[in-house]
Amino acid sequence: MSSFISQRAKNLPYSGIREIFDLAGKMEDVIHFEIGEPDFDTPLPIVEAAFEAAKKGMTHYTPSAGIKSLREKLAAKLTEELEVQFDPDEIVITAGGMEALLLIMLVTLNKGDEVLLPSPHWPNYPAHVLLAGGKYKKLVLEQKHEFKLVTETLKNSITENTKVLLINYPHNPTGAVLDREDLEVIADVARANDLLVFSDEAYESLVFDGKKFLSIASLERMKERTVILRTFSKSYAMTGWRVGYLAAPKQLADKTAKLHEHTSACTSSVSQMAALAALELPVEIPLKMVKEYERRRDILIAELAQIPGLKVFKPRGTFYAFVDIRQFGIPSFDLSRLLLEKARVAVAPGSAFGAEGEGYIRVCFANSTENIRKGVKRMGEVFQELAAGRQRNDVKKRRN
Numbered sequence: 551m552s553s554f555i556s557q558r559a560k561n562l563p564y565s566g567i568r569e570i571f572d573l574a575g576k577m578e579d580v581i582h583f584e585i586g587e588p589d590f591d592t593p594l595p596i597v598e599a600a601f602e603a604a605k606k607g608m609t610h611y612t613p614s615a616g617i618k619s620l621r622e623k624l625a626a627k628l629t630e631e632l633e634v635q636f637d638p639d640e641i642v643i644t645a646g647g648m649e650a651l652l653l654i655m656l657v658t659l660n661k662g663d664e665v666l667l668p669s670p671h672w673p674n675y676p677a678h679v680l681l682a683g684g685k686y687k688k689l690v691l692e693q694k695h696e697f698k699l700v701t702e703t704l705k706n707s708i709t710e711n712t713k714v715l716l717i718n719y720p721h722n723p724t725g726a727v728l729d730r731e732d733l734e735v736i737a738d739v740a741r742a743n744d745l746l747v748f749s750d751e752a753y754e755s756l757v758f759d760g761k762k763f764l765s766i767a768s769l770e771r772m773k774e775r776t777v778i779l780r781t782f783s784k785s786y787a788m789t790g791w792r793v794g795y796l797a798a799p800k801q802l803a804d805k806t807a808k809l810h811e812h813t814s815a816c817t818s819s820v821s822q823m824a825a826l827a828a829l830e831l832p833v834e835i836p837l838k839m840v841k842e843y844e845r846r847r848d849i850l851i852a853e854l855a856q857i858p859g860l861k862v863f864k865p866r867g868t869f870y871a872f873v874d875i876r877q878f879g880i881p882s883f884d885l886s887r888l889l890l891e892k893a894r895v896a897v898a899p900g901s902a903f904g905a906e907g908e909g910y911i912r913v914c915f916a917n918s919t920e921n922i923r924k925g926v927k928r929m930g931e932v933f934q935e936l937a938a939g940r941q942r943n944d945v946k947k948r949r950n
């Protein structure tokens with residue numbers, strides 16, 4: 551049967567997060583910190599609006615680019631937030647940010663074109679680049695630089711094949727956020743080297759400490775070389791509805807819509823109506839979720855700080871904390887398995903986010919404060935044993 555499978559499919563990387571998730575699925579009483587999705591239900595007005603829309607017959611194909619009123623609303627939202635004019639024709643509604651990413655790579659990359667990929671990174675990017683026939687080059691992000699791009703690294707990585715720079719802030723898996731000065735430098739490099747920028751803004755609304763997200767597309771002469779990728783998944787607790795969108799220069803948006811025609815025709819009509827309702831929600835509703843994530847972040851950070859040997863990078867956005875486990879000298883996947891087996895706590899191994907994430911685990915705090923406290927307590931016991939020299943043999947035995 552294997553001979554029927556394409557090389558393309560064979561080359562797809564396996565997810566280290568999924569591996570832990572599958573193992574956890576076979577166990578009882580596990581606290582889940584590994585999967586990155588809101589624990590809130592979709593706000594009721596969104597669900598009701600979708601139900602009403604379905605009842606009224608909004609159950610047919612829509613234009614490939616998406617329902618006009620939704621694109622108009624999104625163009626107005628981006629125009630207001632970024633203070634740069636966006637037209638509905640520059641917006642394409644997709645099945646989540648994930649589909650938007652794959653489509654735009656298929657639209658822009660020729661064989662051998664290079665994408666600069668800051669790493670650690672969200673695990674799906676390499677698969678998207680490879681499926682589109684491109685190549686990626688990693689740019690290492692380090693904690694000592696607050697997981698921000700280092701200008702020299704960026705400049706030195708550019709070759710004649712470099713076409714795209716992919717940035718993702720607020721950053722999964724580290725929770726890092728860029729400031730205006732950081733973005734200005736990246737924009738200078740992009741303009742000077744004629745790079746297209748993919749700005750994955752999946753967590754744009756999840757920024758803490760009273761700060762607001764700033765998109766690179768809002769900087770001077772950047773809109774014309776930026777593709778913004780966003781989603782309703784995280785901001786409105788809508789992961790299962792599968793609605794996201796991209797905003798791109800019109801020619802790219804046109805071709806993306808064209809490609810959509812050949813893949814899924816359009817995003818689910820009911821989900822698009824749900825997205826429209828999400829944009830009409832009183833701002834307090836999504837804001838309340840952000841405030842709650844921030845509160846949980848503070849609890850998680852304070853609790854983890856009690857465990858000797860762990861170093862936690864304080865996330866400024868997202869719902870992830872990236873925890874430095876290098877002190878324990880155990881590969882992140884082995885440690886994640888150990889935490890699962892001994893503490894019944896599932897975390898994402900840093901290596902799932904590229905080799906550059908090794909030495910870390912990602913803890914998702916989209917979970918109740920009760921679970922956060924309980925989970926960290928359980929983890930603490932394992933770390934204590936590790937520090938005392940126990941458990942190490944278990945890890946070694948399993949590896950042999």
Ligand SMILES: Cc1ncc(COP(=O)(O)O)c(C=O)c1O
Pocket residue numbers: 586645646647648649672718722750752780781782783789793794
């Ligand atoms: C960085 C990043 N980008 C994009 C996505 C895509 O999310 P969705 O397809 O649900 O919109 C995710 C989901 O986890 C993500 O973490």
